[in-house]
Amino acid sequence: MRIYKEFTFEGAHFLPSAPDGHPNRRIHGHSFRVRVTVDGEPDPDTGLVVHFDEMKGALDELRGQLDHNFLNDLEGLDNPTLELISRWIWDRLDNRVPGLSEVAIFRDTCGEGCIYSGPRV
Secondary structure, rough: EEEOOOOOOEEEEHHHOOOOHHHHOOEEEEEEEEEEEEOOOOOOOOOOOOOOOHHHHHHHHHHHHOOOHHHHOOOOOOOHHHHHHHHHHOOOOOOOOEEEEEEEEEHHOOOOEEEEEEOOO
16 A cells, blocks of 8 residues: 655755756745655554654755755755755655655646656665
């Protein structure tokens, strides 16, 4: 079974890897939506894969780090692409959210997103 919890944040960034003159090379902002997915079997006593309250603390902490911040200034996000933001979020949740299976990040107004399912082994 698969469950998920979402949060949103507003963030500014620029992409240092964008070519000179490209708009993404300049500071700009986005509204982001993040979906964190957990896989597992429901507990026979509670009927829950995981209680959403158990995820809430870790997600609130991440939102606090990301929301209304300049993403390039966050350690590990000097090139804050969707791909690298999703991996950054995964790395901070991997040991905190049992059954973590996917981090998806969306820029709904742009119709863009990225889904990260953890490191390949």
